[in-house]
Amino acid sequence: MADPASDSSAGARIEAEALTKIFRGAAGPAVDGVDLAIHAGEFMTLLGPSGSGKTTTLNMIAGFEEVTSGRILLDGSDLVRLPSYRRNLGMVFQNYALFPHMTAADNIAFPLRQRKVGKKEIARRVGDALELVHLGEHGNRLPSQLSGGQQQRVALARAVVFAPRALLLDEPLGALDKKLRESLQLEIARLHRELGITFVFVTHDQEEALALSDRIAVFRNGRIEQVGTPAELYETPASHFVATFLGDSNIFTGQVRGGLVDTGWCELHARAAADTDGTGPVALVVRPERLRLGKPGGPGANVLSATVTHVVYQGAFRRVFVRFDGGVTGQIRDTATGEGRTVAAGERVEVHWAADAGILVPDDATAGHDPQALAVTS
Template sequence: MRKTYGDVVAVDRLDLEVGAGEFFTLLGPSGSGKTTTLRLIAGFELPTAGSVLLDGADVSRLPPYGRDVNTVFQDYALFPHMSVGDNVGYGLMVRRVPKKERAARVSEALEMVRLPGYEKRRPGQLSGGQRQRIALARALVNRPRVLLLDEPLGALDLKLREQMQIELKGIQKDVGITFLFVTHDQDEALTMSDRMAVFNDGRIEQAGTPAEVYESPATAFVAGFVGTSNLITGEVARAITGADGTFTVRPEKIHLAEPGDEPDPDRYSAEGIVSEVVYLGVNTRYIVQLAAGGELVVVQQNQATSSMQALAARGRQVRLVWDRHHNRPVGGADRKNEVKEIPA
């Protein structure tokens, strides 16, 4: 699929298949095309090229109301002039579901989002978290084939967001509806998804399970965007591995050791000086200037280390060691130059 606005390419060469009942996340920075993708599926935008198939049927040219898909909007978009009950029952009302059945399904949906008996309230009287749940109930009450969620947790504070992540995942398991979830928060994506796709510049860089994406990032962008990662290129890569290429290694996979250790053949090692120590409570982050050039970030759990011990490491000569299989080759460090299109 492809979508352009004038000269701007919003989504390009998008090819994505989502399985029924999956919790699928579209992860990417803002402007990477993930929301446009969602709007193309919902029917608010028409693709410039390509098509949207729902259960094998082409729905690309159908209006939003002709698609068995519902959306939870980023700003919730609750109707301010209607009660919560009328909001949730709106989809049923316009589809002429009889009043009695409507009331039953609305109350059932409100129970599912743990706001039973809220029918009479007005959206203006609800907190952000409650509005979010109502928006979810309003979409789910229609029992769509696919539920699209556009950064639904973005406006909530951290504690509430973490709670809603678990709850949302639970609801998805219960109803068995396919969830297509847009977020720029990598933790959210890793926590909730069955599978995920990482977007950058209107394209998918990698799609896979959270573990696959995290453990074996396909590109330098994915390695940097999903979690933090060390990128080892050029001279430094050759000095450490003896081979050409670009590699990533996660900070938590690297261990600090005394200099002069006998290197294990299954491990890479590099010597350097600790230039910065950031104590984070559970972890400590060390920034190490390598003798071969460049720097690596190392994260160590503070299992037996006190903050004093951790901070004392600054300026110390250390040897970094990590298992060879944690050193991941990535393709296309210069991929951007290769595919950059100059729009006509």
């Protein structure tokens, strides 16, 4: 294979068209007609629970899984029949996948030797890659002599040393503890900025996805439920599933009647409710930070009575868990300092939020799991 360019000034555009994967003997497709366009140079995260199809999609892009049907395009060229080693894509795994008998420098040099790069050029690129991941003085160490975080840095360096147009990362931080994971999140974000190439990142960690991504594709049952920026998905989820999977939510289900959400035990004001009378079962989604304890200061707010079940102190804020009088459980994210009132388990409280603080989405349990069944999220 020809030596790739040593300076990749822009990432590749990756497109999946009707991408499908059916494993032999499986009851249904692991990936079911996925369409996804990943922009050149963007950080795209594939997010979803175990078995949702995100890793299988990544493996088909990488060439590690055969495609049952559909196309994968890299800058317009179909990759489906191209073997993985000819796709010029970097890959980072959760388990590092380093050669234990090779030093960090030799691990990083391995893809360059496979590409028949000259010795002087290999030495230069390996040195640059070690500096890029802040391991300049660790090149002669074996993986066993490095911490988990350092091993993952070596894996990152090995994946980018040959200047791929895109970097694929399969839950690369899953084996690390929380503090180290957060530290490496910053390093991955820095690498993305400095390299300017396309990153495709698989995770089931919602906070990780929100912190790192330009856009997120939420997977469910082999399909993409919604694609958007972190803010779009958090503020305007397209379905009950997205609202509950990405961040915490208070969910009130019911029917829209007379411009109000009728839950059977209360009636609630909601944005766009007047336009959705009789459209079918809905879920009103309200994020915990939008709820407030006590009576509202003005008219037009939703007010519900509840009983505090428990309170979790988390430093700058506290999570107050409640059971509303209709039996629905919920939570409020409240300031733990300043003027926030103190509440305790068993206390009766009133909870309020503004009518425009919630968003209506289809109730997935009864609306056929169709995120487009009720278009009220704009």
